[in-house]
Amino acid sequence: xNDEAADVExxxxxxxxxxxxxxxxxxAAERLGxxxxxxxxxxxxxxxxxxxxxxxxxxQGVTLTAAGEVLRTEAGTALDAVAAAARRTxxxxxxxxxxxxxxxxxxxxxxxxGLLDAAAREPAVPPVEVLLCEVGEQAGLLxxxxxxxxxxxxxxxxxxxxxxxxxxxEGQVAILPAAHPLxxxxxxxxxxxxxxxxxxxxxxxxxxxxxxDGPGPEVRAQSQLAQLVSxxxxxxxxxxxxxxxxxxxxxxxxxxDAPPVTTVLAxxxxxxxxxxxxxxxxxxxxxxxxx
Numbered sequence: 001x002n003d004e005a006a007d008v009e010x011x012x013x014x015x016x017x018x019x020x021x022x023x024x025x026x027x028a029a030e031r032l033g034x035x036x037x038x039x040x041x042x043x044x045x046x047x048x049x050x051x052x053x054x055x056x057x058x059x060q061g062v063t064l065t066a067a068g069e070v071l072r073t074e075a076g077t078a079l080d081a082v083a084a085a086a087r088r089t090x091x092x093x094x095x096x097x098x099x100x101x102x103x104x105x106x107x108x109x110x111x112x113x114g115l116l117d118a119a120a121r122e123p124a125v126p127p128v129e130v131l132l133c134e135v136g137e138q139a140g141l142l143x144x145x146x147x148x149x150x151x152x153x154x155x156x157x158x159x160x161x162x163x164x165x166x167x168x169x170e171g172q173v174a175i176l177p178a179a180h181p182l183x184x185x186x187x188x189x190x191x192x193x194x195x196x197x198x199x200x201x202x203x204x205x206x207x208x209x210x211x212x213d214g215p216g217p218e219v220r221a222q223s224q225l226a227q228l229v230s231x232x233x234x235x236x237x238x239x240x241x242x243x244x245x246x247x248x249x250x251x252x253x254x255x256x257d258a259p260p261v262t263t264v265l266a267x268x269x270x271x272x273x274x275x276x277x278x279x280x281x282x283x284x285x286x287x288x289x290x291x
Contacts, residue, residue, distance in 0.1 A: 007049060008046065008049050008050065010078075010079065010082055011042070012042050012043075012045065012046040012049075013046075013071075013075040013078055013079055014032075014075075014079060015028070015032060015039055015042045015043060015046075016042075016043060016046055016054065016068075016071065016072075016075055017072065017075045017076060017079065018031050018032050018039075019039070019043060019055065019062060020055075020064055020068060020071075020072040020075075021072075023061055023062045023063065023064075024061060024062060025039060025040060025062065043055065050067070050071070052065070052067040053065050053067065053068075054067055054068035054071055055068055080143055080144050081143075083144060083145060084143060084144050084145030084268070085145065086145070087144070087145030087146065088145045088148070088273070097126055097275070098126050098127040098128065098129050099125070099126055099127070099128050099129065099148045099149065099275055099276060099279055100128075100129050100131050100141075100146065100147045100148050100149075101115075101128050101129070101130055101131065101147065101148070101149050101150065101151065101279075102131045102132075102133055102137070102138045102141045102142065102146075102147035102149070102150040102151070103130065103131070103132065103133070103138070103150060103151040104132075104133060104134065104135060104137075104138070104151075104222070104242075105132040105133065105134065105222050105245065106222050106242055106244050106245030107151065107153070107239070107241070107242045107244075107263075108151050108153075108168070108239070108241050108242065108263045109241060109242075109244035110241060110244075111151070111167060111168055111241065111263055111286065112130070112151060114286055115128075115151075115265075115282065115283055115286060116128055116130070118282050118283075118285065118286060119279060119282050122278060122282050124274070124275070124278035125275060125278045125279050125282055126275050128279070131146070131147055134220055134221050134222065135204055135205065135219075135220055135221075135222075136157065136158065136204075136205055136207070136209075136220075138150035138151075138152050138157065138266070139152075139157065139158040139159075139160075139162075142162060142266065142267065142268055143161075143268070148267065148273065148275075148276050148279075149265055149266065149267040149276060149279060149280075150265070150266050150267070151167075151263060151264070151265060151266075152164075152263075152264055152265075152266045153239065153261050153262065153263055153264070154166075154261070154262045154264055155259070155261075156204075156261065157207075157266075158207045159264070159266055161268070161269065162266040162267060162268060162269060163266070163267055163268075163269035163270070163271070164264040164265065164266045164267075165264060165265045165280055165283055165284055165287070166262050166263075166264050166287065166290075167262075167263050167264060167265060167283060167286060167287050167288070168241075168262070168263045168287070168288045169260050169261070169262040169263075169288075169290040170239055170240050170241055170260065170261060170262075170263075171239075171240055171254060171255070171256065171258065171260055171261075172237050172238060172239055172240060172254075172255050172258035172259075172260075172261060173237070173238065173239075173240045173243060173252040173253060173254050173255060174188050174193045174235055174236070174237050174252070174253045174254075174255050175229055175235060175236050175237075175238060175243060175246060175250050175251070175252055176193075176196075176199065176229065176235040176250070176251055176253065177199075177229060177230065177231075177232045177235075177249065177250065177251070178248075178249045178250060178251045179232070179249070180199065180232070180235075180251075182196065182253065183251040183253065185253055186253075186254075187253060187254045187255070187256055188253050188254070188255050189255065189256075189257050190237070190255060190257050190258055193235060193237060193255060196235065198232075199232065199233075199234065199235050200214065200215040200216035200217075200234060200235075201214065201216045201234065201235060201236065201237070202216050202217055202219045202225055202228065202229075202234040202235070202236040203216045203217065203218050203219065204219060204220075205218075205220060216234050217233060217234050219234070219236075222245055226245060226246075226247055226250070229247070229250055230247055230249050230250065237255055237258055239261040239263070240252070240254070241263070262290075265279075265280060265283045267280070
C-alpha cells in the first residue's frame with residue numbers, strides 16, 4: 001500500500017467525487033465554487049497519494065479508470081462516514097442532547113410505543129425523538145448519522161454493517177379492500193394472494209432500489225399504498241403489527257405460510273455511546289420469545 005494513501009484528505013475526496021459525477025473539470029469546479037487549476041492540482045495530488053491513475057482526460061472529456069470507478073463508490077462511503085461521525089459527535093456534546101430513533105411510519109406501532117414508554121422511565125436514556133420515514137430509508141439515516149438507532153425488519157431491510165437486537169417475531173397478513181370477496185376468508189395462502197385477478201400485489205423496492213417485475217404498482221410511501229388498496233388497485237402482505245395504518249375500508253387476513261418477520265433494534269457498529277447503550281438495554285427488556 002502506498003504510504004501516502006493513509007493521508008488522503010477529505011477535501012481531495014470531495015473534489016474527486018465532483019469530477020467523477022460531472023465528468024467535466026469546468027462543471028465540477030463551478031459546483032465546488034473554485035477555479036479549475038486548484039481542482040486539477042488536487043486530483044493529481046490524490047492520484048499520487050493513492051498510486052493509481054483515476055481519470056483519463058482527452059478532447060472528448062473525462063472518463064473514470066477502473067481505479068476511479070472503485071474510488072467513486074468508496075469516496076462516497078467515506079464522506080458519508082465522516083459526516084455521520086461529525087453529526088454523532090455534535091449530538092454527544094450537546095447538553096440538551098436526545099437520541100434519534102428512525103422507524104417506518106405505521107410499522108411495529110405497539111412495540112414502538114412500549115419502547116418509548118420504557119425509555120421515558122429509564123433515567124440513563126435521554127429523550128427519544130422519533131424520526132418517521134418511508135420504506136427502506138432507515139439504513140441511510142443510520143449511515144449518515146441522522147439517526148442513532150432504528151426499528152427495522154429482518155429479512156426485508158438492509159442490516160449490513162449494523163449491530164442488532166431481536167425484539168419481536170411475528171407472522172404476516174394480507175391487506176386488501178374490505179369489499180373484495182377474499183376479505184371474508186379466515187386466512188389466505190401466499191399462492192392465493194399472489195395471483196388475484198384484477199388485484200395485483202404491490203411491488204416494494206429491493207435493497208438496491210430497483211423493483212421486481214410484475215403487474216402491481218410500484219410503491220414506496222405508506223399513504224400512497226393505503227390509497228391504492230382503498231381504490232381496489234392492489235393488495236400487499238406485511239407484518240401483522242404494521243397494520244396500524246390500516247384504513248376502515250381495508251381488511252387484514254392472516255397469511256400463515258408467509259415467512260415470519262423479526263423486528264430488530266439496529267445501530268451502527270461499533271458504538272461507544274452510553275445513552276445508546278441504555279436504550280439498547282431498555283429495548284432488550286421488551287424482547288418477546290420467538291414463536
